[in-house]
Amino acid sequence: MDRYAVVGNPVSHSLSPEIHKAFAAETGERLRYDKLLAPLDGFAVTAAEFFERGGRGLNVTLPFKGDACRWVDEPQPAAARCNAVNTIALEGGKTLGFNTDGIGLVRDLEAQAVPIAGRRLLLIGAGGAVSGILDALVEENPASVRIANRTPAKAEALAERHGTKVAAVPLDRLDGRFDLIINGTSAGLDGDGGLIAPPFAAGAQCYDLLYSRDGQTPFCRWAKQAGAAWVSDGLGMLVEQAAAAFTIWRGRSPSTRDLLRSLRSGTAA
Numbered sequence: 316m317d318r319y320a321v322v323g324n325p326v327s328h329s330l331s332p333e334i335h336k337a338f339a340a341e342t343g344e345r346l347r348y349d350k351l352l353a354p355l356d357g358f359a360v361t362a363a364e365f366f367e368r369g370g371r372g373l374n375v376t377l378p379f380k381g382d383a384c385r386w387v388d389e390p391q392p393a394a395a396r397c398n399a400v401n402t403i404a405l406e407g408g409k410t411l412g413f414n415t416d417g418i419g420l421v422r423d424l425e426a427q428a429v430p431i432a433g434r435r436l437l438l439i440g441a442g443g444a445v446s447g448i449l450d451a452l453v454e455e456n457p458a459s460v461r462i463a464n465r466t467p468a469k470a471e472a473l474a475e476r477h478g479t480k481v482a483a484v485p486l487d488r489l490d491g492r493f494d495l496i497i498n499g500t501s502a503g504l505d506g507d508g509g510l511i512a513p514p515f516a517a518g519a520q521c522y523d524l525l526y527s528r529d530g531q532t533p534f535c536r537w538a539k540q541a542g543a544a545w546v547s548d549g550l551g552m553l554v555e556q557a558a559a560a561f562t563i564w565r566g567r568s569p570s571t572r573d574l575l576r577s578l579r580s581g582t583a584a
């Protein structure tokens with residue numbers, strides 16, 4: 316059976332095996348999908364061993380997306396631009412590196428009827444998560460994109476890759492109004508969902524790249540309290556980026572929205 320895995324540290328919480336097993340069952344593809352815990356300084360050894368033993372493809376999660384981009388034989392242009400690979404496929408004896416996070420986010424927003432074109436976007440954070448989605452968002456033609464980060468220099472470096480539509484603003488010097496606010500910081504992990512003043516979220520649509528099964532991440536809870544018009548966590552993005560990876564590996568497009576509902580209710584395989 317063709318072998319796939321998600322590699323990360325930590326990785327025990329990953330929903331990717333559940334998602335890919337559901338895709339395989341739905342499309343009739345025969346494959347095995349495991350979790351691989353790599354030592355923090357051991358991505359290259361773990362990945363090389365996996366492919367030497369006949370592995371066909373890897374998903375890459377935190378904190379290895381940058382390592383993966385450097386390790387693959389051929390990072391694809393979109394992955395190379397954001398310096399992050401979340402999907403590796405073995406083709407013709409070579410490892411190819413892709414990034415499906417951006418398309419995953421765009422497809423989830425589309426599925427939830429949240430427009431990007433013509434809208435004023437605020438991205439909070441400037442780490443790997445924001446770098447991975449920025450190009451895909453810009454391609455959807457928003458009116459403007461502001462990137463606000465605790466460390467302004469990182470936001471400036473990201474904005475520099477783009478034209479005048481994209482600009483960096485220090486977190487404490489935000490002004491104006493935003494239609495869609497996307498949290499790409501890991502701050503929510505330690506319980507602090509409110510990195511911007513509540514009036515910025517009031518009336519806006521707010522999306523968290525982090526997820527939880529019940530959709531109630533700290534950022535989502537905070538945004539709701541701050542009067543957001545609409546709030547979503549990133550579970551739909553996780554399923555959509557996985558579907559894009561599955562299509563790269565198997566040439567089949569699995570359906571996603573029923574699976575998302577099952578994951579929410581805890582009834583997925």
Ligand code: ATR
Binds near residue numbers: 377445
């Ligand atoms: P990832 O790959 O998940 O994006 P990362 O590259 O470490 O991880 O980036 C984490 C992001 O969360 C960064 O934007 C970080 O801000 P800095 O660039 O200033 O470090 C942001 N972040 C993490 N904890 C934060 C906190 N308590 N307050 C504000 N921003 C925080």
